[in-house]
Amino acid sequence: xxxxxxxxxxxxxxxxxxxxxxxxxxxxxxxxxxxxxxxxxxxxxxxxxxxxxxxxxxxxxxxxxxxxxxxxxxxxxxxxxxxxxxxxxxxxxxxxxxxxxxxxxxxxxxxxxxxxxxxxxxxxxxxxxxxxxxxxxxxxxxxxxxxxxxxxxxxxxxxxxxxxxxxxxxxxxxxxxxxxxxxxxxxxxxxxxxxxxxxxxxxxxxxxxxxxxxxxxxxxxxxxxxxxxxxxxxxxxxxxxxxxxxxxxxxxxxxxxxxxxxxxxxxxxxxxxxxxxxxxxxxxxxxxxxxxxxxxxxxxxxxxxxxxxxxxxxxxxxxxxxxxxxx
Amino acid sequence: xxxxxxxxxxxxxxxxxxxxxxxxxxxxxxxxxxxxxxxxxxxxxxxxxxxxxxxxxxxxxxxxxxxxxxxxxxxxxxxxxxxxxxxxxxxxxxxxxxxxxxxxxxxxxxxxxxxxxxxxxxxxxxxxxxxxxxxxxxxxxxxxxxxxxxxxxxxxxxxxxxxxxxxxxxxxxxxxxxxxxxxxxxxxxxxxxxxxxxxxxxxxxxxxxxxxxxxxxxxxxxxxxxxxxxxxxxxxxxxxxxxxxxxxxxxxxxxxxxxxxxxxxxxxxxxxxxxxxxxxxxxxxxxxxxxxxxxxxxxxxxxxxxxxxxxxxxxxxxxxxxxxxxxxxxxxxxxxxxxxxxxxxxxxxxxxxxxxxxxxxxxxxxxxxxxxxxxxxxxxxxxxxxxxxxxxxxxxxxxxxxxxxxxxxxxxxxxxxxxxxxxxxxxxxxxxxxxx
Numbered sequence: 001x002x003x004x005x006x007x008x009x010x011x012x013x014x015x016x017x018x019x020x021x022x023x024x025x026x027x028x029x030x031x032x033x034x035x036x037x038x039x040x041x042x043x044x045x046x047x048x049x050x051x052x053x054x055x056x057x058x059x060x061x062x063x064x065x066x067x068x069x070x071x072x073x074x075x076x077x078x079x080x081x082x083x084x085x086x087x088x089x090x091x092x093x094x095x096x097x098x099x100x101x102x103x104x105x106x107x108x109x110x111x112x113x114x115x116x117x118x119x120x121x122x123x124x125x126x127x128x129x130x131x132x133x134x135x136x137x138x139x140x141x142x143x144x145x146x147x148x149x150x151x152x153x154x155x156x157x158x159x160x161x162x163x164x165x166x167x168x169x170x171x172x173x174x175x176x177x178x179x180x181x182x183x184x185x186x187x188x189x190x191x192x193x194x195x196x197x198x199x200x201x202x203x204x205x206x207x208x209x210x211x212x213x214x215x216x217x218x219x220x221x222x223x224x225x226x227x228x229x230x231x232x233x234x235x236x237x238x239x240x241x242x243x244x245x246x247x248x249x250x251x252x253x254x255x256x257x258x259x260x261x262x263x264x265x266x267x268x269x270x271x272x273x274x275x276x277x278x279x280x281x282x283x284x285x286x287x288x289x290x291x292x293x294x295x296x297x298x299x300x301x302x303x304x305x306x307x308x309x310x311x312x313x314x315x316x317x318x319x320x321x322x323x324x325x326x327x
Numbered sequence: 328x329x330x331x332x333x334x335x336x337x338x339x340x341x342x343x344x345x346x347x348x349x350x351x352x353x354x355x356x357x358x359x360x361x362x363x364x365x366x367x368x369x370x371x372x373x374x375x376x377x378x379x380x381x382x383x384x385x386x387x388x389x390x391x392x393x394x395x396x397x398x399x400x401x402x403x404x405x406x407x408x409x410x411x412x413x414x415x416x417x418x419x420x421x422x423x424x425x426x427x428x429x430x431x432x433x434x435x436x437x438x439x440x441x442x443x444x445x446x447x448x449x450x451x452x453x454x455x456x457x458x459x460x461x462x463x464x465x466x467x468x469x470x471x472x473x474x475x476x477x478x479x480x481x482x483x484x485x486x487x488x489x490x491x492x493x494x495x496x497x498x499x500x501x502x503x504x505x506x507x508x509x510x511x512x513x514x515x516x517x518x519x520x521x522x523x524x525x526x527x528x529x530x531x532x533x534x535x536x537x538x539x540x541x542x543x544x545x546x547x548x549x550x551x552x553x554x555x556x557x558x559x560x561x562x563x564x565x566x567x568x569x570x571x572x573x574x575x576x577x578x579x580x581x582x583x584x585x586x587x588x589x590x591x592x593x594x595x596x597x598x599x600x601x602x603x604x605x606x607x608x609x610x611x612x613x614x615x616x617x618x619x620x621x622x623x624x625x626x627x628x629x630x631x632x633x634x635x636x637x638x639x640x641x642x643x644x645x646x647x648x649x650x651x652x653x654x655x656x657x658x659x660x661x662x663x664x665x666x667x668x669x670x671x672x673x674x675x676x677x678x679x680x681x682x683x684x685x686x687x688x689x690x691x692x693x694x695x696x697x698x699x700x701x702x703x704x705x706x707x708x709x710x711x712x713x714x715x716x717x718x719x720x721x722x723x724x725x726x727x728x729x730x731x732x733x734x735x736x737x738x739x740x741x742x743x744x745x746x747x748x749x750x751x752x753x754x755x756x757x758x759x760x761x762x763x
Contacts, residue, residue: 077723078429078450161597163535183596270418271543272596273736290422292726293446 064306070299077293088300098304100277101284104189108280109257111193112200116249119204124238126205127212138206145202153266156195157182160267182268188278192264196257204249211245212238243324251316258309261286281305369458370664378407379662384434385412386420389620393682400678401669408662428452433654435663439486441477441647445722448480454653454660455483456667464668470688473717474648480722486650487671488688490679492616493711494547494636494644501630502610506530511634517555517579520611520637524588527610539611540600541589541739542580545731546645546718547613551636552576554643560719564760566727569753575639577738578745585741592740616686616708619700628700633707646715648688726759 071088073081092098126137144152159166162180171178181191215238223233239246261282268275279287282305289298385394391414398410413434415423421443427433433452447453459465465487467475474488503510506527511519524538542548550560556579558572567573583589590603601618603609607627612618613636622628636644651670653663669675676687680695686708687693697705721727730752738748 076450077425077446078452163594163597165597180593180597183593269596271732273543273592273732274596276733287729290425291729293425293723294726 067299067302067306070296071303073296073299075295075299077295079295081296084296088297089303092297092300092304097276097279097284098301101279101281102308104278105258105260105280107189108193108196108260109254111190112196112257113250113253115197115201116204116246116253118197119201119208119249120239120242120246122201123205123208123212124234127209138209141205142202144199147199149199149262150266152195152199153263156191157267157269160191183272183274185274185277188268188272188274189264189280192260192267192278195267196260196263199263200253200256204253207249208242208245211242215241240325247316247320247324251313254312254316255309258282258305258312281308370462370464372462372464372668373405373661373665375405376407377405377662377665379659380409380411381435381657381659381662381666382411382413383666384420384424384437385414386417386438387684388414388416390679390682390684393679393684396678396682397670397675400675401666404669405662405665408665410666431656433656435657435659436651436653436666438489439478439650439652441718441720442724442728444478444485444650444652445480445720445724447652448483448485449722452655453485454655454657454664455485456487456653457484459664459668460484465671469673469690471646471648471690471712471715473646473712473715474650474688477647477717477720478650478652486652486667488648488650489670489676490685491646491648491688491712492686493646493708493715494551494613494615495707495711496634496636497604497612497614497618497622498632498634499604499607499610499627499630500632501627502527502531502536502607505534506536506610510632514635514642515637517552517637517639521579521582521586521588524583524611525586528586528588531610534608536608536610537590537603538588538609539583540595540603540609540613541584541592542735543595543600545728546647547615549576549580549735550645550719551613551643552579552639554645554716555636555639555641557640561721561727561756561760564721564763566753566756566760568749568756572640574746574749577735577749580739581741581745584739592736616696616705619696619703619705620684622700629702631700631703633704635707635711642714644711644715645718646712647718721760722763723759726762727756730755730759 070081072083072085074084074087075081122141125131126134126141131137160181162168162178162183165178165181167181168178179187181187219237219241220233223237228236259282260280264278264280264283265286268278272278275283281301285298285301285305288294288301383394385391391412394412398412401410402408420438424433424437424443428447428450439447439453456465460467467484467487470487471491474491475484478484478486478488498510500510507530508523508526511523520539527536527538545560553560553567553573553576556572556575558570558576559567560573561567568577580589584591589595590598595603600609600612601614601621604612604614605621605625605627611634622631636642651667653660653667657663671689673689673692676689677692679685680687680692683695683699686696693709697709699705734748734752734755737743738745
């Protein structure tokens with residue numbers, strides 16, 4: 001049954017075909033009666049959507065439209081703007097800060113994304129049958145995710161202290177002379193990314209753990225009978241069947257990494273001299289808009305961030321077809 | 328030239344009108360606006376039964392106790408004005424205020440500082456105090472003149488300081504004793520300071536102790552040395568950083584770091600100068616008078632004394648102070664101004680001073696501050712008023728403050744030559760100033 005519906009050749013009815021092409025999947029009522037076309041429902045369906053749509057429109061769509069407009073203005077600190085077309089964008093494209101912050105954001109995203117394979121491995125360990133205190137370990141991994149980023153940042157900042165920090169003390173024990181993590185332009189973004197990886201691990205582990213629960217245990221039993229090793233089972237059953245969850249986690253991680261601000265701001269501190277070399281895209285936005293009071297230019301930075309995240313996410317969805325299993 | 332509308336009449340009208348009093352208050356308040364053409368005095372003390380709910384926004388939680396005392400005294404005079412104090416931490420205060428200003432929902436009365444006064448005043452967001460001054464309710468002569476100037480934008484006075492701070496050298500005498508270095512007495516020169524700092528770093532190297540700490544922020548460090556060298560930071564819309572005087576003021580800190588008298592730039596980023604000092608690892612810390620509050624519960628406070636800043640071409644220190652300003656958009660301007668006037672009064676500032684968290688600005692109310700650490704010679708901060716220069720600001724100070732924090736560290740650490748960095752800074756700063 002499961003296989004037949006996934007095989008295009010055995011599609012029987014036009015309704016199912018329609019459903020597979022993404023049109024209305026509700027074209028049949030349980031009783032088999034044909035459902036009347038949507039347009040005859042009048043205003044009712046829209047009223048049901050209205051509460052949610054109002055929120056989205058007021059808090060997401062309207063600000064996006066407004067930001068797009070603002071990005072084409074020269075705007076004072078208290079509003080009051082003049083339209084200048086694409087002036088901010090031409091200035092931004094020539095601004096070296098944009099490329100520095102884009103580069104840093106990519107480095108950060110890359111390091112944090114390394115957490116996903118780690119999370120897959122940890123999640124499958126936590127999911128081993130008969131593991132004692134599994135719930136306890138889950139809580140342990142999830143705690144950083146629910147802790148306030150600022151609180152996390154303050155603790156890590158102390159640990160990263162070059163002279164007196166725990167990290168360099170620990171490195172000293174094994175004979176490594178650690179750098180001034182947060183005040184050296186070559187390590188600052190790496191230090192922030194390590195914290196980012198650590199604090200996002202919990203979320204990925206929980207989502208992937210839920211994904212693991214959907215894999216039928218019979219598959220493992222069968223594989224074991226066929227003599228597959230644990231590693232082989234992990235590689236050939238767990239990972240492929242987990243790909244939808246991995247995909248979801250990747251999308252979320254990448255989007256949130258591109259929005260890096262609070263961790264960086266709190267770990268490095270606003271008076272840090274390496275900030276110009278270590279800032280992220282969103283920090284550039286903050287700095288232009290709220291420190292230099294150049295709201296129009298900041299809006300242009302925001303539009304670039306919007307665009308970059310849009311493109312990266314679209315790319316990921318395209319690539320999804322290559323590696324995500326159709327479960 | 329002063330118009331004196333009969334107070335009795337106002338009061339009678341207010342009594343008669345009862346609930347419409349608020350509206351009357353508004354109308355009255357609007358008259359005091361910047362127009363100036365129709366009214367000469369503009370401000371009269373409101374009736375004591377004036378009823379209003381007003382908000383007062385501040386950023387320092389440690390001063391709330393003193394503010395509550397002030398408000399209790401204020402309410403004895405105006406029992407029907409209900410004041411809500413909103414404390415927003417420093418980090419978010421200015422972001423929030425800017426949002427409120429954009430939507431004309433500013434608190435009725437709020438704290439203002441030097442770097443931001445130009446921005447808010449030049450955009451018409453705050454109410455001048457011209458009326459109160461002309462009516463004699465506030466006398467600018469009672470406050471340090473450099474701070475009165477700080478809150479004068481394009482010839483119009485927007486507030487008077489509620490407190491002030493100057494810069495001195497907080498000194499750990501125990502470390503001087505340990506190093507066997509004599510404590511300097513009286514005025515001293517740049518060279519004497521550099522030598523003393525280097526000597527302590529040298530002698531106490533094994534303890535990880537430093538003589539002094541280099542510059543990270545202008546107000547407590549390099550603005551002072553720039554003024555001492557005879558330079559300026561910003562004047563008539565141009566930057567002073569390209570001048571030889573300013574370069575000398577910056578070079579001072581580069582030398583201090585290069586000689587090993589100060590921790591490195593990275594060390595100071597990881598652990599700030601005040602933390603070095605409070606943990607007993609720094610002998611001399613250039614800090615504001617506000618640092619006294621941080622020392623209150625520290626064990627090392629008994630070893631602390633204050634030295635005046637060293638002198639080069641001239642004697643100088645930076646002075647700054649917070650002012651209470653009334654929002655131009657306030658709908659309860661009459662009540663807000665009544666509170667503004669009260670907080671500027673000698674009685675209110677004496678209360679602030681006695682509470683011990685700040686140095687009040689009103690002349691003659693500062694004795695409680697020096698008495699709070701009798702052995703620490705806090706008088707240095709008060710004497711400094713005589714030769715103090717106001718914190719350099721412009722209409723959008725934040726834009727070039729960001730340039731300073733971006734560029735100057737390269738000069739301090741020796742990564743780039745001082746003259747190259749200052750020339751670059753002057754150029755970028757001039758561009759930022761031209762946009763104001």
